Amino acid sequence: MGMNLMSVVGAILLAAAGILIADDCKAWSPRLASRLLHRAVRRLAPDQRQRYQEEWEAHLNDIPGVIGKLVFALSLQRASRMMADGRWEMLSREREMLTAALRREKEFSEFLLKSSTEGIVVFDREFRITLWNPGMERVTGMTVDCILGQRIFDVLPYLVGTIGEAAIRTTLDGRETSLYDQRYPIAESRRDGIYDSFFSPLYSRGYLVGGIGFMRERMVGSAVRASLGHNP
Amino acid sequence: MVAEPRLSAQTLKVLAIAISSPQEELSGAWIARATKLQSGTLYPILMRLEKAGWLMSRWEDGDPRELGRPRRRLYRITGLGSKKAKAAFDELAPAVPSAFAWA
Numbered sequence: 001m002g003m004n005l006m007s008v009v010g011a012i013l014l015a016a017a018g019i020l021i022a023d024d025c026k027a028w029s030p031r032l033a034s035r036l037l038h039r040a041v042r043r044l045a046p047d048q049r050q051r052y053q054e055e056w057e058a059h060l061n062d063i064p065g066v067i068g069k070l071v072f073a074l075s076l077q078r079a080s081r082m083m084a085d086g087r088w089e090m091l092s093r094e095r096e097m098l099t100a101a102l103r104r105e106k107e108f109s110e111f112l113l114k115s116s117t118e119g120i121v122v123f124d125r126e127f128r129i130t131l132w133n134p135g136m137e138r139v140t141g142m143t144v145d146c147i148l149g150q151r152i153f154d155v156l157p158y159l160v161g162t163i164g165e166a167a168i169r170t171t172l173d174g175r176e177t178s179l180y181d182q183r184y185p186i187a188e189s190r191r192d193g194i195y196d197s198f199f200s201p202l203y204s205r206g207y208l209v210g211g212i213g214f215m216r217e218r219m220v221g222s223a224v225r226a227s228l229g230h231n232p
Numbered sequence: 233m234v235a236e237p238r239l240s241a242q243t244l245k246v247l248a249i250a251i252s253s254p255q256e257e258l259s260g261a262w263i264a265r266a267t268k269l270q271s272g273t274l275y276p277i278l279m280r281l282e283k284a285g286w287l288m289s290r291w292e293d294g295d296p297r298e299l300g301r302p303r304r305r306l307y308r309i310t311g312l313g314s315k316k317a318k319a320a321f322d323e324l325a326p327a328v329p330s331a332f333a334w335a
Contacts, residue, residue: 051305052275054291055260058302059271062261071270078272083279 029066036073040080048083119215122202125172127151130210139193139215158184164197171201171211181218194218237280239320242269246277247317250287250309257290257306278307286313 037060041053056076063069113120113131119139122131129152132144140156147155152168159165164184167177179197196216202209237243245267250258258266264274281287292304309317 054296054302055305056271056275058259058304059261059264061301062259062304075270075272076275078270079275082272082276 026066029070033060033069033073036070037076040073040076043077043080043084045084052080052083117216119213119217121152121213121215122210123152123168123213124210125208127153127168129155131212136215139195139217156184167197167199168211168213171199171213172208174201174208176200235284236316237277237284237286240277242267242273243277243281244317244320244324245269246274246281247286247309247313247320250307251314251317251321254309254314257292257308259292259304259306261304263307281313282307284313285310286316 037053037056041049041056044052060069060072063072113133116133116135119136120131120133121129121136123129128149129147130149132142132147134144136147137143142155153160153165156164159168162182163179164182167179170177177199179195179199181194182197183194194217196218198214200212202212239247246263246269249263249266260271260274260278263269263278264271267274269277278287278289282289286309287307288310289305289307292306294303296303
């Protein structure tokens with residue numbers, strides 16, 4: 001008697017669970033089928049996507065059962081792989097590889113710029129700063145956030161009227177300049193530094209687009225030389 | 233120049249359906265039902281046949297909003313497709329006379 005009751009209860013619970021699962025499947029399957037269809041469409045060449053999106057949606061709409069719709073959508077995965085333009089796939093792969101290579105190169109350049117103990121500054125033809133590395137932040141005490149886009153002579157006003165200004169301006173004439181043991185009073189870092197600086201013009205596709213400057217602090221070396229009586 | 237489609241058994245099934253009603257325009261779903269081909273097999277075939285100029289397709293008339301469903305793409309065999317399919321069936325007919333009794 002007890003066993004029979006338990007069997008009946010078990011059967012009722014199983015039936016209830018079955019109904020719930022079936023309801024859930026019914027509710028989710030259209031969404032799943034639609035997702036599978038979109039996934040298949042994305043694999044196609046861009047000029048084919050709109051057409052097959054609509055065509056396959058119409059076909060999906062013509063299939064009555066839930067399972068049939070899912071089978072159709074699953075089968076489309078194979079269709080889209082076969083229909084995908086090999087050339088488009090190859091281009092996509094090539095583009096991905098190129099993008100990855102460019103990203104690695106960019107990350108490496110950023111790593112070099114950040115790791116450099118030298119201050120590196122890049123400016124455009126209007127002398128607006130487009131790059132200011134952590135080395136420059138250390139030298140000047142000014143962070144990149146408040147520097148980018150400003151004119152270099154506004155940021156470093158003590159350069160104006162000095163050989164430093166002339167060196168920077170000369171880069172836009174396409175010439176390189178090296179300055180040794182220049183003393184710059186850098187108020188922001190409260191350091192009266194002595195620097196070697198090198199300025200070069202920057203070219204892009206043959207056109208002069210600005211200049212790049214490297215600043216190397218020479219305080220220690222200069223102090224040693226001065227104490228030895230070899231100050232140039 | 234577009235390569236001629238490979239005439240597999242499935243491609244021949246599609247062609248047989250298309251050639252049996254040359255004036256009729258058939259949707260993908262209809263062809264799938266008639267040929268019993270899965271979408272994974274059918275659509276690549278339809279695409280290849282269309283690229284080769286053996287089939288042509290167009291959207292059915294009507295606005296999807298008025299139809300209350302997405303528009304169907306309708307396929308029809310072209311003159312070239314008809315000629316090529318008949319030639320293929322003629323070639324195959326002596327080997328499998330009953331399988332492609334389309335004419």
